[in-house]
Amino acid sequence: MNLSKLFEIQNGLRNHIGYAKEDKLEKMFLAFIVEVGECANEWRGFKYWSQNQEPKEKLLEEYADGFHFVIDIGIELLEKEEIKSLPTFNHVYPVKNPDIVNQFKDVIRSTIILEMLQGVISYVDDEYRLFFQLYLGLGEMLGFTWDQIEQAYLEKNKENHERQNNGY
Numbered sequence: 001m002n003l004s005k006l007f008e009i010q011n012g013l014r015n016h017i018g019y020a021k022e023d024k025l026e027k028m029f030l031a032f033i034v035e036v037g038e039c040a041n042e043w044r045g046f047k048y049w050s051q052n053q054e055p056k057e058k059l060l061e062e063y064a065d066g067f068h069f070v071i072d073i074g075i076e077l078l079e080k081e082e083i084k085s086l087p088t089f090n091h092v093y094p095v096k097n098p099d100i101v102n103q104f105k106d107v108i109r110s111t112i113i114l115e116m117l118q119g120v121i122s123y124v125d126d127e128y129r130l131f132f133q134l135y136l137g138l139g140e141m142l143g144f145t146w147d148q149i150e151q152a153y154l155e156k157n158k159e160n161h162e163r164q165n166n167g168y
């Protein structure tokens with residue numbers, strides 16, 4: 001599946017949720033950072049105080065939650081004309097640090113930079129692309145293949161639609 005298809009699927013969920021107030025993007029950035037924290041918590045590899053640093057079974061699901069917001073932030077930025085186009089496979093590839101601890105922090109740093117710069121400089125396409133690529137890189141570093149990520153994303157997307165139908 002290509003990225004355009006994923007953006008299309010996410011747009012379906014976006015319409016289903018249907019939240020359009022002005023504070024949406026600022027809430028979405030926080031929601032994404034929370035998901036990154038949940039993902040790190042499932043990974044456990046930074047818990048130097050614990051004997052158990054093995055990832056827990058919900059790691060991929062948490063990663064997929066974050067991936068929803070990565071895509072959704074792109075759609076939002078496009079609608080607000082903060083970016084000119086969404087990334088495609090032609091110019092997106094995973095960007096990785098040597099270690100996972102710093103990858104998590106780079107993802108968070110790039111989120112904060114993206115939020116700070118949107119609305120201030122004309123277009124944030126480069127910043128959004130790097131943010132996207134760092135998140136893809138994180139997925140690879142956590143040991144997931146693109147197929148696994150896509151599958152987990154689609155499963156959670158379906159559950160998110162069901163939650164909306166059930167008045168979550």
Ligand SMILES: O=c1ccn([C@H]2C[C@H](O)[C@@H](COP(=O)(O)OP(=O)(O)OP(=O)(O)O)O2)c(=O)[nH]1
Nearest residue numbers: 013014017028064065066068069072156157160
């Ligand atoms: O505008 C939005 C809002 C939410 N989501 C998705 C992302 C994620 O897959 C889910 C929200 O995360 P989660 O399932 O962790 O929600 P929660 O309400 O924090 O769940 P829980 O109470 O189970 O922790 O909804 C979007 O894609 N776009």
